[in-house]
Amino acid sequence: MTAPRNLLAKGVRQALFGMALGGPLLLSAAQPAWAQTDAARTSYNIAPGPLGTVLSQYAAASGVMLSFASSQTAGLNSPGLQGEYSLDEGFATLLSGSRLQVRQEGSSRFSLVSMPADSLALGAAEISGQTLGTTTEGTGSYTTGAVTIGKGAQKLKDIPQSVTVLTRQRMDDQNITTLTEALINTTGMTSTKSPGPGMFMFSRGFDIEALQYDGVPTPRNVYSLGSYLTESMVIYDRVEFLRGAAGLLQGANSPGGAVNLVRKRGQDKPTVTLTGKAGSWDRYGLQLDAGGPLNDEGTVRGRTVVDYQQGDSFVDYKWNWDQTVYGALDFDLSDSTTLGVGFNHHEGHYRPFFLGLVRYADGGDIDLPRSTYTGSTWNRGLNDQTSVYFDLEHRFNDDWKLKTAAFGMFESNEATYQYMVIGAQPDGSGPRYFDYATDYQSKNRGLDMYVDGKFEGLGFEHAVVLGANYSKYTSRGAYAARRVDPGNIFDIDHHRPDWDMDSIAASPGGSLNPSEYDVRQKGIYGTWRVKLLDPLTLILGGRTSWYDYEYTSLDPASSTKETGRVTPYAGLVYELTPDWSAYVSYADVFIPQTERSVSQGIIKPIEGTNYETGLKGELLDGRVNVSFALFRYDHKNRATQDTAGGFECDGWYCSRASGEVRSQGFEAEISGEVVTDLQLSAGYTYNTTKYLEDPENEGSIFSTWTPKHMLRLWANYKLPGDFDRVSVGAGVNASSHTPSQDGSYELPGLAIWNSRVAYQATDEIGLAMNLNNVFDKKYYIPSYNSASGGNYYGDPRNVMFTVKYTPQF
Known part of the structure; x- marks a missing residue:
């Protein structure tokens, strides 16, 4: 086997290929729409600055409470807000292009959440809560509004089986980088080391032979000498786990559930x-x-x-x-x-x-x-x-x-x-x-x-x-x-x-x-x-x-x-x-x-x-x-x-x-x-x-x-x-x-x-x-x-x- 140090050049070439693809991604930003309202308007004069600071100043000036994590606005700036705006208009203007939106939690209490990518693709323009968001990246949350493991977006409470979601935020916080680490940190799941380099997945005592990739069932644990299943988590937004019989989704050999x-x-x-x-x-x-x-x-x-x-x-x-x-x-x-x-x-x-x-x-x-x-x-x-x-x-x-x-x-x-x-x-x-x-x-x-x-x-x-x-x-x-x-x-x-x-x-x-x-x-x-x-x-x-x-x-x-x-x-x-x-x-x-x-x-x-x-x-x-x-x-x-x-x-x-x-x-x-x-x-x-x-x-x-x-x-x-x-x-x-x-x-x-x-x-x-x-x-x-x-x-x-x-x- 070639020594790993001698393979560095190959790794650099692949990294440069990835950067070449990633470089153009920095060219421009989409500007999402926002529904305007006819509510009472207030005059604001908020100076430009970090988005988190500007949002806090706007909430205080509007007499409302706004809660959010600093990680949600990290790296984002705002041109501030000058002029007369209704509450909704002000939030819409400040969050334009940020992939963030507010969710109303009471008469004068709001929180900041990320706009789901699937809603963006549909051209959604409403305050969060009106659409089912499934993307977890950028939400800062350990849960999600909906999952797609059962085909289409469904809320967890509407699915009559046990479902757990491992979000991007939790994977980042716990430094979860492999599928094995994901399993041993999920309710009801167990991972068993194979005689080979991989592992076997179990739920409720029964194995899970297949993985789903964006909902496509694919056999992965079919080896006579044990499992060679290894999977890096770096490219995934989330992992959805369904426990119990998954024959409806995957057919044969789905006793433990679906991942x-x-x-x-x-x-x-x-x-x-x-x-x-x-x-x-x-x-x-x-x-x-x-x-x-x-x-x-x-x-x-x-x-x-x-x-x-x-x-x-x-x-x-x-x-x-x-x-x-x-x-x-x-x-x-x-x-x-x-x-x-x-x-x-x-x-x-x-x-x-x-x-x-x-x-x-x-x-x-x-x-x-x-x-x-x-x-x-x-x-x-x-x-x-x-x-x-x-x-x-x-x-x-x-x-x-x-x-x-x-x-x-x-x-x-x-x-x-x-x-x-x-x-x-x-x-x-x-x-x-x-x-x-x-x-x-x-x-x-x-x-x-x-x-x-x-x-x-x-x-x-x-x-x-x-x-x-x-x-x-x-x-x-x-x-x-x-x-x-x-x-x-x-x-x-x-x-x-x-x-x-x-x-x-x-x-x-x-x-x-x-x-x-x-x-x-x-x-x-x-x-x-x-x-x-x-x-x-x-x-x-x-x-x-x-x-x-x-x-x-x-x-x-x-x-x-x-x-x-x-x-x-x-x-x-x-x-x-x-x-x-x-x-x-x-x-x-x-x-x-x-x-x-x-x-x-x-x-x-x-x-x-x-x-x-x-x-x-x-x-x-x-x-x-x-x-x-x-x-x-x-x-x-x-x-x-x-x-x-x-x-x-x-x-x-x-x-x-x-x-x-x-x-x-x-x-x-x-x-x-x-x-x-x-x-x-x-x-x-x-x-x-x-x-x-x-x-x-x-x-x-x-x-x-x-x-x-x-x-x-x-x-x-x-x-x-x-x-x-x-x-x-x-x-x-x-x-x-x-x-x-x-x-x-x-x-x-x-x-x-x-x-x-x-x-x-x-x-x-x-x-x-x-x-x-x-x-x-x-x-x-x-x-x-x-x-x-x-x-x-x-x-x-x-x-x-x-x-x-x-x-x-």
């Missing part, structure tokens, strides 16, 4: 942010994020992100560097049609530490130093991703819209590494070295198109969504493995002779194992919402899916096919008050299986049924969202061994579709600005999983990766008065104990505390320090934990310093 990654778009005004980072273990990062209109009319908008990160680790010998180059363009082809295209390239080089640490053979903890590395100095890995995005939205009128979106990704993963497995004896003997190499290339293609609209008929208000989507995943690759001499966990040899895939496969005892995947899915779906009574809405929906799966390798090939599989969905939402709603929902999911029965036919799919009921609230004029949910999730027809049938399936037992498992519990969550200048995200989950019917495991825990208790808490507070340029944050991720995968020991419960302090030195420069694992807790993260291996330490106490520069224009 929608919504990318950043070009802003309506020129914006440039330069960010530098430096932290523990020689970690450094540099990022350029620029966007804005590319013509005077603002009908063409662009965005570019160039990000570079490198660093070592608390684990000896381990290092990595990553670079991302992202570009996007949005075109208003007309007042009613918008076209969006995007490109993203991510490349990462690293020295991997795979399969983790072993324990004593009886499951006891060896208590090795956290710096322990079982690999060799020649361990090496490469991840290369190229993604393209396309979407086209046409608005027939205010009530009807057609949207088409497509996504494609080509991904290459290569790794060559040494690792150690098998439980150790008291003297450290027992583990063995293995040499391994993998080389996989995969392609993902996805297409989603739908029409949604609303109408009145037979005295009722109706809203419908009709759509179809298609995905195709193909991969080709191989792995080579070689078992070598015994080792000792207390005397690890990091300098054994170098190997590659060919030499491993050709060595005595070595092997080469090629494999291919071809997974295709298509479906048609629809939902119908009808307001039966003024406070009561009925939602009915369904999907018909076609699924085709083929896997070939040196082992017996496996395949399965489902044709015209129907998954229904139903829900009721009752509006208790304008702020509160109660709901109940039912959702189905199916999971095709590849196991064979005694008759040599493929056994029928797993069938999952999710029941959920709860309360949701949208409080303080939308600044806070709260929810409480009770859920029960049953899966039946799971494959179990048919011991009565003999060894009729390739010399082993065949299978029967007879197993059943259950997941149940409750969740409580709150997010948003709970009091002035205090942003909070807090969620608690109680979840049990159990085998109800199984010949070997009945009564035992089904999902060893799902703690019974989980708490996700983070808060950030901007100090008042003369200290309003300072903000402090803190939070904890806590969970109860879980059993290891092999059942030989338990991972104890833990609470990991994190903190932050930030200082807005000027309107252009912001400083922050994040201190993670404040109390330096020594712990193992969820993985394929066993006495034989798969045990990884979580990060020790560490710090990251951030400097953010946002120049004024």
